[in-house]
Amino acid sequence: MQYQQGLATFPPDFLWGASTSAYQVEGGVEGTGKGRSIIDALTHPEGMADFNVASDHYNRFKEDVALFKELGLKAYRFSIAWSRIFPDGIGEVNPKGVEFYRNLIDELVKNEIEPIITLYHFDLPYALQKIGGWSSRETISAFEAYADFLLNLFSSKVTYWLTINEQNTMILHPGAIGTDPDYPMISKQALNQQSHHMFLAQAKVYQLIHQKYPMCKVGPAINTTSMYQATSRPEDAIAAHNWETIRCYGFLEVAVNGRYHPLAWRYMVDREIAPIITSEDESILQAIRPDFIAINYYSTATIAESKGDSSDISARAGDQQIMLGEPGVYRAADNPFLDTTPYGWVVDPVGLRLTLRKVYERYNLPILISENGMGAPDKLETDGRIYDFYRISFYHEHIKQMQLAITDGVKLIGYCPWSAIDLVSTHQGYAKRYGFIYVNRDDNSLKDLRRIKKESFFWYQNLIRKNGDIN
Numbered sequence: 520m521q522y523q524q525g526l527a528t529f530p531p532d533f534l535w536g537a538s539t540s541a542y543q544v545e546g547g548v549e550g551t552g553k554g555r556s557i558i559d560a561l562t563h564p565e566g567m568a569d570f571n572v573a574s575d576h577y578n579r580f581k582e583d584v585a586l587f588k589e590l591g592l593k594a595y596r597f598s599i600a601w602s603r604i605f606p607d608g609i610g611e612v613n614p615k616g617v618e619f620y621r622n623l624i625d626e627l628v629k630n631e632i633e634p635i636i637t638l639y640h641f642d643l644p645y646a647l648q649k650i651g652g653w654s655s656r657e658t659i660s661a662f663e664a665y666a667d668f669l670l671n672l673f674s675s676k677v678t679y680w681l682t683i684n685e686q687n688t689m690i691l692h693p694g695a696i697g698t699d700p701d702y703p704m705i706s707k708q709a710l711n712q713q714s715h716h717m718f719l720a721q722a723k724v725y726q727l728i729h730q731k732y733p734m735c736k737v738g739p740a741i742n743t744t745s746m747y748q749a750t751s752r753p754e755d756a757i758a759a760h761n762w763e764t765i766r767c768y769g770f771l772e773v774a775v776n777g778r779y780h781p782l783a784w785r786y787m788v789d790r791e792i793a794p795i796i797t798s799e800d801e802s803i804l805q806a807i808r809p810d811f812i813a814i815n816y817y818s819t820a821t822i823a824e825s826k827g828d829s830s831d832i833s834a835r836a837g838d839q840q841i842m843l844g845e846p847g848v849y850r851a852a853d854n855p856f857l858d859t860t861p862y863g864w865v866v867d868p869v870g871l872r873l874t875l876r877k878v879y880e881r882y883n884l885p886i887l888i889s890e891n892g893m894g895a896p897d898k899l900e901t902d903g904r905i906y907d908f909y910r911i912s913f914y915h916e917h918i919k920q921m922q923l924a925i926t927d928g929v930k931l932i933g934y935c936p937w938s939a940i941d942l943v944s945t946h947q948g949y950a951k952r953y954g955f956i957y958v959n960r961d962d963n964s965l966k967d968l969r970r971i972k973k974e975s976f977f978w979y980q981n982l983i984r985k986n987g988d989i990n
């Protein structure tokens with residue numbers, strides 16, 4: 520739609536922010552009282568960064584927050600490492616961990632940056648994994664106790680709480696991210712059972728927050744996108760709808776409305792991979808809705824009808840954004856109208872507008888974009904600068920589409936691009952950079968970990984100053 524009366528402006532209290540996650544940025548793994556997480560147990564290919572030092576944010580958070588302030592951030596979305604607080608996932612507390620997050624939050628508040636906390640971003644405490652991880656219902660109560668502990672400490676300083684980052688990525692792509700030590704030996708039914716337990720844990724935290732911490736707001740953070748049909752053949756439209764539902768709305772529907780999406784449920788039942796659900800579970804899921812929805816948006820995918828055999832499975836390496844196909848469900852297709860990043864992720868700003876419209880019309884809840892960004896092998900030039908104009912253009916186009924989505928009527932409350940500062944990618948090392956702030960290290964050497972502002976830093980700073988007035 521084109522608007523005759525001009526575009527809506529971003530609301531004055533719009534949360535211009537940026538994101539990170541604990542294990543990808545903090546380091547501080549040894550000598551800090553932190554317990555091991557499943558991420559600490561991963562092995563890394565030779566020559567690829569591990570997460571031990573990451574960006575050393577654990578030791579340099581004050582310097583980083585000062586840079587965030589200079590950038591003009593109104594919000595900073597970060598996650599808390601569960602095993603830094605409870606080394607065993609439950610029970611004894613690590614006082615140094617509490618102190619670290621208290622100091623970080625205080626530093627943010629002092630600098631008038633709204634802290635937005637993700638409770639759990641891929642790094643389940645290893646001690647819980649040993650007793651079954653998300654396959655066990657014990658993890659549900661452990662998560663609730665962990666959330667209660669943090670809310671008790673920080674609810675007066677932190678309004679926005681995200682429960683679980685990208686549950687759909689953990690369930691559908693555990694191999695790519697390394698979030699399930701049993702993969703590939705784990706069945707899809709077991710993964711869906713884990714997912715069900717995560718939904719329950721999340722619903723318990725919604726309830727906890729609404730009953731005990733009513734000044735706080737809570738929401739899920741699902742990786743959400745739109746699937747295009749490869750041609751105007753109706754069968755392609757059905758396939759695109761199949762996969763969009765199974766990958767995105769199958770998760771959002773339970774997280775927001777507390778019910779399994781009929782198509783996603785039928786898909787699981789047909790394949791005998793549905794979770795076992797009790798009637799008590801159903802009441803827990805239906806008891807309460809979140810206050811807002813956070814979405815992580817990177818790219819769209821294009822989908823064709825399945826041919827029903829193994830030729831549906833693409834030969835390329837898949838991950839959370841690169842679809843592979845599934846016989847009887849969908850086949851991945853290319854989109855001749857869209858470019859990709861150097862890492863093969865489709866760049867689609869208009870798809871963001873479409874996705875925002877779809878999420879808002881379905882759920883009628885405020886939306887926070889909790890991730891969006893472009894991974895690229897940024898280069899530090901001999902003049903000491905990083906000319907990441909491709910990232911500026913990526914953000915420029917996405918923010919234009921956000922403004923259109925707001926004009927369409929979507930209630931968008933904030934934007935937290937990935938990432939505030941360079942960090943270790945989930946599975947592609949340090950060369951794949953996302954930050955507004957460059958960190959002087961690479962996959963093979965920690966160098967001096969110096970912080971350097973990229974061109975995109977100055978661009979975003981200016982954009983925030985003008986409250987997103989892009990033209």
Ligand code: BG6
Nearest residue numbers: 540684685839894943944945946
């Ligand atoms: C999201 C995750 O899926 O994508 C982040 O929530 C991740 O943790 C981001 O870093 C970018 O993906 P990657 O694999 O390039 O690090």
